Amino acid sequence: MDTDQSPPSAPNKAGAGRKIFTRLIVTVVVIGGGWAAWHYWGQGHAPQQGRGRFARMGPQAVLDAVAEKGSIAITLNALGTVTPLATVTVKSQISGTVQALKFKEGQMINAGDEIAKIDSRPYEATLQQEQASLAKDTSTLAQAEADLKRYQSLAKQDSIASQTVADQEFLVQQDKATVANDEAQIQATQLNISYTHVTAPLTGLAGLKQVDVGSYVTSSDSSGIVVITQMQPMTVEFSVPEDSVARIVKSIKANGPLHVTLRDRANVHEIATGTLDTYDNQIDTTTGTLKMRADFDNADGVLFPNQFVNVTLLIETVEDLVVVPSQAVQLGTNGNFVYLIGDDGTVKVTPVKTGPSDGDRTAIVSGLQAGQHVVTDGTDQLRDGVKVVVTTAAPANAAHPRAGGKRGGPEAGKPEGGSEGQEHRHKRPDDGSGKPAPDGNRAAPSDQSRGGNP
Incomplete structure (x- = not known):
């Protein structure tokens, strides 16, 4: 009885430690083996078609x-x-005041339709002056031609110098040129009067107006009166x-x-x-x-x-x-x-x-x-x-x-x-x-x- 109650010796303590370590190792192996067996036999025997990501049932x-x-x-x-x-900016070909706009914005306009009226009175007055000048110059020409005929008749009788006849012939030519100039000026003024009626050059859609009634327009205006688009x-x-x-x-x-x-x-x-x-x-x-x-x-x-x-x-x-x-x-x-x-x-x-x-x-x-x-x-x-x-x-x-x-x-x-x-x-x-x-x-x-x- 006295021997059992005595403290253990050092060799006995070392043997007990080895037994505990051996038991721990066996326990870990058993647990690891059981987990591996469950993972293999529990999940690895399900019938599948294909392998990897292609596995599918049926x-x-x-x-x-x-x-x-x-x-x-x-x-x-x-x-x-x-x-x-075609896109045309319609401009005035003469200078003058806009008296009327003959179109509506966004309206379909036919070629030749009047879209604006410019004040024509200054050009009509000019036309009257030029017509008066033409009448005067026409009379002067008629008088010069009559004098030329008389001088030519006297020259045949040797009653007048030939130089006078020649001068009169040149004077008639000058008067004819003056009359022709007057007629050309009248035509130009008449053309300007026709330009006071601004017409559409093509058939198309009118845009927004660029001027208002009463505006003074010239041929050099960049914006024009209106833009027409075919x-x-x-x-x-x-x-x-x-x-x-x-x-x-x-x-x-x-x-x-x-x-x-x-x-x-x-x-x-x-x-x-x-x-x-x-x-x-x-x-x-x-x-x-x-x-x-x-x-x-x-x-x-x-x-x-x-x-x-x-x-x-x-x-x-x-x-x-x-x-x-x-x-x-x-x-x-x-x-x-x-x-x-x-x-x-x-x-x-x-x-x-x-x-x-x-x-x-x-x-x-x-x-x-x-x-x-x-x-x-x-x-x-x-x-x-x-x-x-x-x-x-x-x-x-x-x-x-x-x-x-x-x-x-x-x-x-x-x-x-x-x-x-x-x-x-x-x-x-x-x-x-x-x-x-x-x-x-x-x-x-x-x-x-x-x-x-x-």
Whole structure:
């Protein structure tokens, strides 16, 4: 009993410490092993299709479209300015006081209509003076001619010096010149009187008046009386890249004037249609563009000078093409491709060569045939060989796009047998569910401003 109550020795204390440390190590190993086993057997045996981010339960829901035969309109978009064929500042050709204005601001005026009346009384008085001078000089001429006849008769009888006859002949010529001058002055004054009636030189829309009744006007006034702008027809000037000039000129020579559509500043509403057959004779070296001018009848008067418009030029229409919705065309590292839906419900990454596009549809030059089905939405987690089911509603995964991600996964970016393609972009349409279609690099095979390569 005395021995059990004695304090332990130093070697016994060291052995007890080693036992505690060993037990701690065993406990940590057991806990770690249990957690690893639970993580492996508890989560690792769920049946999945695919690996990594492609794991999915069952077939993937997608939307599809059928490749069809159709035509693509090759267009070019540009910014234009409405330019009238003629704009005239109507000025007075004489000096005087405005007695009356014969037009209303904003009124359509016909060529020849009187628009203002200038005080003509000073010119009428001048006309009377000149007419009196003409009468006087005409009498003087008649007297000189009578004297000349008398002198010529006396000269035949040698009763007068020949010098006197010669002087009288020169005097008659001088009087004739004086009469002619008087007549010219009368015509000039009569012309000035006609200028007191200011008339419109062309048919057009009158602007705001620049003078009021009682104003004194001269021919040197810069503002004039009113500005008249020809409204029908109207033209629109716009510039196109020099790379597109050859194709446009070729189409004009082959098909005649090209069709042009105008839209408003917001590019929402169509406001006019016309034709293009006029262009400048040299390219602007500072911008690398060529100026063109389209004609519009403007019967409804919706086009106004200096108005900003969006121009769509129809260069040509390419027929008999295989076309698909533009959102069906994907862009991978090796070029453009589509997800082709097979008869067994699996998708196949199919490289394609694209042609022209009108924005909503894209032509497929090779790699696809009319009647084949392609995926248009729900491509976020697709890859070669995945099972899909076609639905009429937007796939669930389409509502959660990956920002800046590439479409179709790593294998879709490198289709087997694919060829290099050009990068194309297009505006993503709404999928009809109120949510935007998935992000990613889709392909719009040809820029509308270039028209593509049919």
